Amino acid sequence: MDDFVYAEVDPAELAEYREQVQTWMGENMPRRDRDNPWHPTRDDDEQSSRNRELQRRLFDGGYAAVCYPLKYGGQSLTIAHQRIIDEVSMGFDMPLLFSVPTLSICGPTILEYGTEQQKQRYIPAWIRGDELWVQFMSEPSGGSDMAGALTRADRDGDAFVINGSKIWSTFAQRSDYALMLARTNWEVPKHRGLTMFIVPIRHQGIEIHPIKMVDGTDEFCQEYFNDVIIPAGNVVGEVDDGWSVASRLLFHERAAVGNASPYTQGRHRGRSASGLADLVAAARRRSADEQGRLRQQIGRVVAMRQLEPLLSARVVRGIEEGRLAAPAGSLVRLFHGLAQMERQTAAFEIRGDSALVWKPGDTSGGYGVEYVQRQQACIGGGTTEMARNIISERILGMPRESAADRDLPFNQVPRRG
Ligand SMILES: Cc1cc2nc3c(=O)[nH]c(=O)nc-3n(C[C@H](O)[C@H](O)[C@H](O)COP(=O)(O)OP(=O)(O)OC[C@H]3O[C@@H](n4cnc5c(N)ncnc54)[C@H](O)[C@@H]3O)c2cc1C
Known part of the structure; x- marks a missing residue:
């Protein structure tokens, strides 16, 4: 992996970069529809072609996959530059389909293990928005x-x-x-x-x-x-x-899922990630005897929301400086799954009936759908149970889980059928 990704950058240079990104995004990327960010019957084909088009716009502007090497179509910039793009782009539509897994999981795996011919053939095509993986x-x-x-x-x-x-x-x-x-x-x-x-x-x-x-x-x-x-x-x-x-692909996947990868572009923002003020306002509309419980629930969401980026930054820095081993990526993966579950559960429970039954066109139903899907965050990118196994065995040094098939030739492993 190239060293430039984690290099220190002069804060003045970063401030100037932020201004450039803000100006460019304002002029070139479509704004997110804040009133209706959730489309229950979104057309997946349309979503795919729109992502390709948005990726191409980022590429033309010089803001696509900025941590990738210049020679493959990136900008050879640092994770600090990418974080600025992530923050500024929160208010805009971003080609998130390219972010995970193409650019942040398949991408670094090819960068590390691909032949030069494979890198030259495939990486520029992702960054231009031509090919999705x-x-x-x-x-x-x-x-x-x-x-x-x-x-x-x-x-x-x-x-x-x-x-x-x-x-x-x-x-x-x-x-x-x-x-x-x-x-x-x-x-x-x-x-x-x-x-x-x-x-x-x-x-x-x-x-x-x-x-x-x-x-x-x-x-x-x-x-x-x-x-x-x-x-x-x-x-x-x-x-x-x-x-x-x-193994390296899984490392990059845990980093991407835990928001610790330099190669993700933009952030997913479901309805439950919407402002704290919305959540508090919804809680205030509930009965007086529920207020104490809801306050605690919101407190947990706030605490996790503040801890998540700090944990992620600490782990990224620890791995980069060699103080933490690569499996430490499982810490951010585990935390992200738990925080997401907490957020989506709170957003649903606090909104009560309106998230359970809603009229067509009423966007509060999005909280209900997110609640039904909430376990995704603990399964996709490797389950949180597997993350706990990795943390216990490879970070805390606890005994390895027994596996009868580990040392047997695969064709001698008993299996059904
Ligand atoms: C949003 C999302 C996106 C995904 N995208 C992709 C994709 O693009 N490509 C792809 O290949 N896959 C993808 N997956 C699949 C995902 O990687 C698997 O669902 C996940 O690895 C778990 O595998 P499984 O569902 O077969 O469950 P299983 O492996 O059958 O596990 C079932 C349950 O047993 C637990 N378990 C299993 N083994 C152990 C153990 N040793 N110790 C403790 N608990 C254990 C698991 O944690 C789980 O709770 C995606 C999943 C989701 C939710």
Whole structure:
């Protein structure tokens, strides 16, 4: 990873940069509709094309993926510059589909493990808004045990033939490429027989099935691979060493999910992230005997909201200076999941019936939908239970969880069917 990302910057230079970003955003990016930021039946195709267009605008202005190296289309700037863009862009529509996973998870993985040819081919295309990526990691047999992947890639001359299935891939049907983990060697223990591939999504043998969500959208997909032929040049890292690549991908994913990545662009702001004043006003409308309980609930939300960026900055700095090991990213991932749950639960409970039953066009229903989806924050990007495992084993030094399959050749691991 390039050192410039974490370099110290003169505060005067940053102040000037903030002014430039404010002026440019005001003139070039559409403002967020504050009265109606929640669209329950948003059209996902429209969202995808709009994200591509907004990413292109950022690129043309010189504000896309600013922590990426100049030679691949970034600006070789620092995380402090990116944070300024994140703060200023809160009031504007941003191409968040490009932020995660394309630029912040797949991107740094390719920067670290990709060949020069892969970097030159793919990175500028993300930054210009031409190509959207997705991760094909989770499988129907389970996402937490990523090293237990059953999707197979069998060598055939200069290519691999892929068969199997992946699931919970965000926006796969509207993406162009995927990073995919598949098993290339069944005769070694599970972590040693995996390979990471770049897979073009609209490709012979790949079937994509959208999964209908509780809010009517189809954000997730399941994919089926039937004799999909992928050239060996699409391997990222070394054949059978995909776990090293996947481990770094997971590191970048935890950082992105915990708002600690230099490669995210803009921040997600659901309804429950809206102003504290709204929450307090809603609480005041509730009965007098509920006020004490609601005050405590709001207090917890405020405390977590203030702690989250401080924790994230401390962990980022600790990892960068070598005081904390890379698994410390799990601290911010865990905290983010818990804080998000707390926010969405409070926003729903404080609004009471209006978040439960609402008339068409009444935006308070958004709090109800966010409440139903609230566990996403504790599952996507690796579950909070897995984050707790990592913290206990790899930061606190507690004994490792027992795993009967860890040292067995994968083809000898007993499994159903
Ligand atoms: C918003 C969102 C976006 C996502 N996007 C993608 C994507 O783009 N690509 C992709 O590949 N996947 C994606 N996922 C899937 C996600 O990575 C998986 O859901 C997650 O890793 C958990 O896997 P699972 O759902 O199969 O649950 P399982 O792994 O089956 O786990 C079930 C439960 O058991 C717990 N558990 C499992 N093992 C342990 C253990 N050893 N110790 C303690 N508890 C354990 C888990 O924490 C969980 O509560 C996304 C998920 C969400 C919610």
